[in-house]
Amino acid sequence: MKNYRSSRTxxxxxxxxLLIVVCMVFLPIVLNLYNSFFRWNSFGTExxxxxxxxxxxxxxxxxxxxxxxxxxxxxxxxxxxxVGLGIIIAAILEDKLIRKFQPFFRTVFFIPSVISIAVVGxxxxxxxxxxxxxxxxxxxxxxxxxxxxxWLGDSKTAIYAVVAVSQWQYTGYITMLFLxxxxxxxxxxxxxxxxxxxxxxxxxxxxxxxxxxxxILVGSVIxxxxxxxxxxxxxxxxxxxxxxxxxxxxxxxxxxxxxxDEMGYASTIGTVIFVITLTLSLIQMKIGKTGKEV
Amino acid sequence: xxxxxxxxxxxxxIFVLLLTGCSNSSSGEAEGKTVLKFLHKWPQPEYAPYFEExxxxxxxxxxxxxxxxxxxxxxxxxxxxxxxxxxxxxPDIMFSWSGEFARKFVRAGAALDLTPYLEEDTAWxxxxxxxxxxxxxxxxxxxxxxxxxxxxxxxxxxxxxDKYNLQxxxxxxxxxxxxxxxxxxxxxxxxxxxxxPWAAIHYLTGLNQKMVxxxxxxxxxxxxSGEFTDPGYVKAMEMFAELNQxxxxxxxxxxxxxxxxxxxxxxxxxxxMYVELEEFQNVEDSLxxxxxxxxxxxxxxxxxxxxxxxxxxxxxxVSSKTEHxxxxxxxxxxxxxxxxxxxxAEQIGWPSPxxxxxxxxxxxxxxxxxxxxxxxxxxMAEWLDTDVHAKVADVYLANIQLLLDGSKSPExxxxxxxxxxxxxxxxxx
Numbered sequence: 142m143k144n145y146r147s148s149r150t151x152x153x154x155x156x157x158x159l160l161i162v163v164c165m166v167f168l169p170i171v172l173n174l175y176n177s178f179f180r181w182n183s184f185g186t187e188x189x190x191x192x193x194x195x196x197x198x199x200x201x202x203x204x205x206x207x208x209x210x211x212x213x214x215x216x217x218x219x220x221x222x223x224v225g226l227g228i229i230i231a232a233i234l235e236d237k238l239i240r241k242f243q244p245f246f247r248t249v250f251f252i253p254s255v256i257s258i259a260v261v262g263x264x265x266x267x268x269x270x271x272x273x274x275x276x277x278x279x280x281x282x283x284x285x286x287x288x289x290x291x292w293l294g295d296s297k298t299a300i301y302a303v304v305a306v307s308q309w310q311y312t313g314y315i316t317m318l319f320l321x322x323x324x325x326x327x328x329x330x331x332x333x334x335x336x337x338x339x340x341x342x343x344x345x346x347x348x349x350x351x352x353x354x355x356x357i358l359v360g361s362v363i364x365x366x367x368x369x370x371x372x373x374x375x376x377x378x379x380x381x382x383x384x385x386x387x388x389x390x391x392x393x394x395x396x397x398x399x400x401x402d403e404m405g406y407a408s409t410i411g412t413v414i415f416v417i418t419l420t421l422s423l424i425q426m427k428i429g430k431t432g433k434e435v
Numbered sequence: 436x437x438x439x440x441x442x443x444x445x446x447x448x449i450f451v452l453l454l455t456g457c458s459n460s461s462s463g464e465a466e467g468k469t470v471l472k473f474l475h476k477w478p479q480p481e482y483a484p485y486f487e488e489x490x491x492x493x494x495x496x497x498x499x500x501x502x503x504x505x506x507x508x509x510x511x512x513x514x515x516x517x518x519x520x521x522x523x524x525x526p527d528i529m530f531s532w533s534g535e536f537a538r539k540f541v542r543a544g545a546a547l548d549l550t551p552y553l554e555e556d557t558a559w560x561x562x563x564x565x566x567x568x569x570x571x572x573x574x575x576x577x578x579x580x581x582x583x584x585x586x587x588x589x590x591x592x593x594x595x596x597d598k599y600n601l602q603x604x605x606x607x608x609x610x611x612x613x614x615x616x617x618x619x620x621x622x623x624x625x626x627x628x629x630x631x632p633w634a635a636i637h638y639l640t641g642l643n644q645k646m647v648x649x650x651x652x653x654x655x656x657x658x659x660s661g662e663f664t665d666p667g668y669v670k671a672m673e674m675f676a677e678l679n680q681x682x683x684x685x686x687x688x689x690x691x692x693x694x695x696x697x698x699x700x701x702x703x704x705x706x707x708m709y710v711e712l713e714e715f716q717n718v719e720d721s722l723x724x725x726x727x728x729x730x731x732x733x734x735x736x737x738x739x740x741x742x743x744x745x746x747x748x749x750x751x752x753v754s755s756k757t758e759h760x761x762x763x764x765x766x767x768x769x770x771x772x773x774x775x776x777x778x779x780a781e782q783i784g785w786p787s788p789x790x791x792x793x794x795x796x797x798x799x800x801x802x803x804x805x806x807x808x809x810x811x812x813x814x815m816a817e818w819l820d821t822d823v824h825a826k827v828a829d830v831y832l833a834n835i836q837l838l839l840d841g842s843k844s845p846e847x848x849x850x851x852x853x854x855x856x857x858x859x860x861x862x863x864x
Contacts, residue, residue, distance in 0.1 A: 180862065184520030185543040270695070271687040294630070294690025296842055382632065383689045383836035384843070399514040401826045402539070 170415060177408035183398075195409040204385050205410075208393045211300050215307070215389065216368035222308040223315040223364045224357065230312070231319035232345055247320065250313030258310075262377025265306045269293045269378075293379055296386035303378055303387055307371070315360050322356035323349060358429035365425070366418050390414050468501045469759050471766060472526035474515075475751075478506035485782050493769050500762050510631075520545050520754075527757040528766065533570035533747045534822040535656070537579050540752060542863075546578045547753040552764045553577055559768055564810060567748040567788030570817055579752045580767045581788040583779075586712045586746030586809045587637055588728040595622055595706045596727075603729035607674075610732045614683040617706045624683040626705035628696025635675070635688075635835045636820045636828075637709060641745040642671035644816030645737040652739065658824035658863040661856035663849060667738060672845035674734075676838050689836050712746070712805045716784030719799055728801060730808060744812040747821070748788050824859045827852060 177195055181188040199205050230250070234243045253261070268275045269292040277289040292302040326348065334344040350357075372391030375381065381388040381396065388396075390410060398407035473490070477483060483506060490502045505526070507515050512530060519525055520540065531537045531546075540546040553560040553568075560568075563581065571579030591603065599620055604610040617624040629635045643652065646667035655661045655668075678684055685696070685705060700708045701721035710718065718726055733741035751770075753763045769775065776792035779785050786793050786806045793806045809815070820828040830851050837843040 182543070183517045184540065184545050269690070271690055291687040291690045294687050294840070296837060296840055380631075382630075382833060383840055384833050396829065399517055401829055402517065403826075 173408050173411050173415070177405055177412050180403070180405045182402035183404055184402075191405065195406050198406070199409050199413065204388055204393060207385055208388045208390045211387060211389045212369050212371070214300060215304055215371055216365045218304050219307060219311070219364040219368050220361060223312050224360045227312055227315040227360065228319050228350075228353075228357070230316045231323055232349055234316075234320060235323045236341070243320075247317065250316055252313070253310045254314035256310075258373040259377055261306065261310055262374050265302075265309075266293065266378050269302055294383060296383045299379055299383060300387045303375055306374055306378070310374075311364070311367075315364065318356055318360055319353060322353040326352045355429075358425065362422055362425050365421055369414060369418050369421065390417075468499055469762050470501045470503050471528065471759060471762055472524075473502050473504045473766070474512075474519075474526040474529040475504070475506050476509055476512045476530045478508055482783055485779065489770060489775055489778075493766060496769075497762075497765070500766070502766065516540075525754045525756050527754055527759060527763045528751050529754065530749070531579055531752045532749045532818070532821040533579060533581070534817040535658070535824060535828075536821040537571055537752055538573045539825070541573045541578050545755055547755045547757065547760060547763075548576050549578060549580065549753060549764070550576045552760075556768070559771075562771070562773065562790060563788050564790050564806075566809065566812070566815055570747050570815060571750065571752075579750050580771060581748035581750035582770065583713065583750065584746075584748050584786045584788040584793075584806065584809065586730075586744050586786075586805055586815075587641065587709060588712065588730055588805060588808075589707050589709050590700075590715070590718050590726050590728045591707045592700070592703060592705070592722065593725045593727055594703070603727060604732050605729075607732045607734040614678070614681070614707075618682055623685045623699075623705040624707060625678065625685065626696050626700045626708040627684050627688050628691035628693040629688040629836060629839060630690060630692040630695075632832045632835045633818070633820050634693045634696075634709075635839065636832060637745065637818065638675050638678075639671060639831070639835065640816050640819040640822075641731040641743075642674055642734075643668060643739075643819060644743050644745065645731070645734045645739045645741060646671045646674075648738040649740055649814075655856070656823050658827075658856075658859045661823070661827065661860060663827075663852045663856050668852070669845045669849050672838060672848060675835075676845065679839050684839075688839055712786045712802060712809075713784070715799055715802045715805065719801070726801075728805065740813055742813045743816050744809050744814075745816045745818075746809065747815055747817040750788075824856075824863070826855050826859050830855045 178190060178192055179188040180191050180194075233239060234246055239246075256264075267273070271277055271289070271291040271294065274292075276292060280286065280288045290298060293299050330348045330352070331344055334348060339347070370391060371389055372395065375387055375389050375392050376395065379387045381392040390413070394407050394410040394414070397403045397410060475486060477486065486504065486506070490504055494500065494502060516529060516531070519529075520543070525545075531540065537546065564584065567581040567584050568577060571577060571581060595617070596602075599616050601613050601616060604613050614624040627634060627638075647655075647665050648667075651665050651667075655663050655665070679688070685691070685699070691699075696708070697710070697714070697717065699705055701718070703722075715728075730744060751767060753760065753767070757763055771789060773789055773792055776787040776789035777797050780787050780793045780797040780802070784799060784802065786798070786802050786809075793803055795803055798806075820832055823831070830848075834843055834848040834851065838845065838848060
């Protein structure tokens with residue numbers, strides 16, 4: 142009886158939070174889906190029902206595929222650098238030889254991820270500038286003048302230049318997550334491995350990796366979902382240009398809503414982003430067969 | 436049971452508090468004063484003080500009116516306007532570009548018809564240069580009041596021009612010769628920063644106008660009837676692309692911003708740059724008298740009127756939802772009074788749409804000449820990106836960068852423009 146009452150009281154305490162979550166998260170998702178069936182703009186009064194017209198148009202829209210491709214590129218490159226390289230950097234920092242310098246490197250690697258994206262965007266825009274930027278300047282200084290390039294201004298390289306900035310910014314952050322996970326691994330494991338004559342590389346593959354499996358899952362969920370939600374850095378650095386070459390789903394949505402006054406089309410894109418990110422996280426949870434420590 | 440009711444009551448209270456906290460709205464009246472919300476796009480330190488002074492003075496003269504001013508920069512205001520117009524907190528007076536940008540609000544019924552107020556006070560109406568009121572009208576009704584009159588001109592570095600014995604060109608062929616001479620001399624003929632593609636679109640604004648017959652172009656720029664089938668549109672883009680192919684534009688146009696490009700020009704690099712009249716003061720500050728300007732040269736084979744100027748006024752529209760139209764008009768009249776127009780010209784160097792406000796006593800010699808040129812012009816070609824429907828503009832803006840980096844041809848681009856124009860036709864009632 143006591144148990145029953147306390148759980149009911151608990152429910153009451155949860156109620157406000159629950160209501161807020163429903164109002165702020167679930168209701169907008171449903172409303173967004175509903176809005177995607179209408180043609181409307183933010184300042185007009187009329188809403189015209191168009192059914193699935195926008196969905197059909199979206200799947201015929203070449204820009205949508207450019208955006209998907211760019212988001213995909215973002216996800217793959219981010220997985221390689223942020224998760225892959227992140228683990229390697231974390232393992233190196235955890236190595237006995239380097240461990241005493243670890244606080245220094247930790248700080249240095251972490252700093253980029255706390256700088257506001259707008260600032261990072263403007264900073265890199267300057268660094269990439271073909272005339273005065275540091276990137277081309279460095280290339281020239283080390284004798285690679287033929288590699289200099291108009292990085293953000295060329296529709297072929299712009300997306301890679303933008304993706305690279307994200308790697309610079311967030312690899313340190315993900316590395317930090319791995320470091321925390323690695324520090325939880327008992328030293329005895331490594332000592333035992335050493336006694337058995339395992340090399341450092343071997344103990345990395347047989348102790349470190351399996352022990353931080355959970356964190357690898359978390360890290361890849363964060364990066365992949367982040368890659369499909371990306372907006373700010375693209376918007377600040379190129380706003381989707383030159384042409385449509387760096388358009389991602391986020392900027393496409395923004396452009397439809399606030400430039401082309403097509404709120405319905407923007408809602409459609411929003412729904413698609415929602416479906417993609419939901420599917421990806423479900424798949425990843427399935428692969429990881431867990432969610433316990435997350 | 437009482438305990439239960441108590442917790443339930445508590446939960447409800449928290450929820451209600453949260454809800455009211457979120458929807459806190461301010462009322463229109465404060466201390467018995469009429470509050471007018473005023474939104475403009477000049478938060479920059481060199482311009483904002485002018486507006487603060489004018490507002491302060493207006494409030495001093497009208498103690499029963501309070502102006503609640505807000506300023507949002509050029510790019511963000513394009514989004515802000517769309518968002519606020521959908522909500523309940525619409526400013527009484529807000530900034531708008533002329534042309535299609537304003538007409539979009541007119542079509543949605545968001546802009547107040549100002550014709551009666553202008554008819555009522557003909558002295559006020561006649562104080563404007565007619566060409567500055569016209570772009571704010573739709574179906575012969577006025578929906579906007581211009582604050583600033585803007586035209587686009589090529590400015591050139593006199594020192595460089597003198598070095599090669601060059602004159603300001605009158606025709607497109609002469610223009611090309613000037614560019615060729617500069618290139619042969621090892622100079623950068625044209626400085627252009629096209630990271631935000633409106634910069635190149637301003638070239639196309641003039642070229643479209645000069646290449647396509649006026650009635651055809653107006654028909655195409657109207658979202659209800661736009662087709663863009665005239666060959667002049669392709670020719671216009673070809674002429675612009677030619678400037679790049681012949682190496683007349685500076686390197687890496689797509690990765691430099693307009694401001695950065697301006698800095699190159701100001702340091703004496705490059706012969707010519709295409710700037711707005713409002714930027715003349717900047718040019719003068721950096722090149723001190725060592726510069727001249729000319730309008731986009733006439734194109735002999737062009738079907739459009741060659742005596743047009745690229746440019747447009749920008750200014751303010753009044754919300755159709757305003758509860759205080761009389762007060763809003765009163766403020767606009769104050770803002771565009773000759774006194775304040777002169778102050779605008781003197782203090783920040785902007786050309787004013789008020790006839791006679793921009794004169795040799797108040798403004799830079801070149802700005803006065805520019806305004807005179809605009810007054811003599813037979814019409815204005817308004818900025819392509821604010822004169823056509825937003826979706827058509829979007830296609831033009833994105834593709835002009837690809838035209839410059841060579842990955843798309845004019846024919847491919849015009850096909851996209853035609854397709855989107857057709858789509859727009861079916862959507863605009």
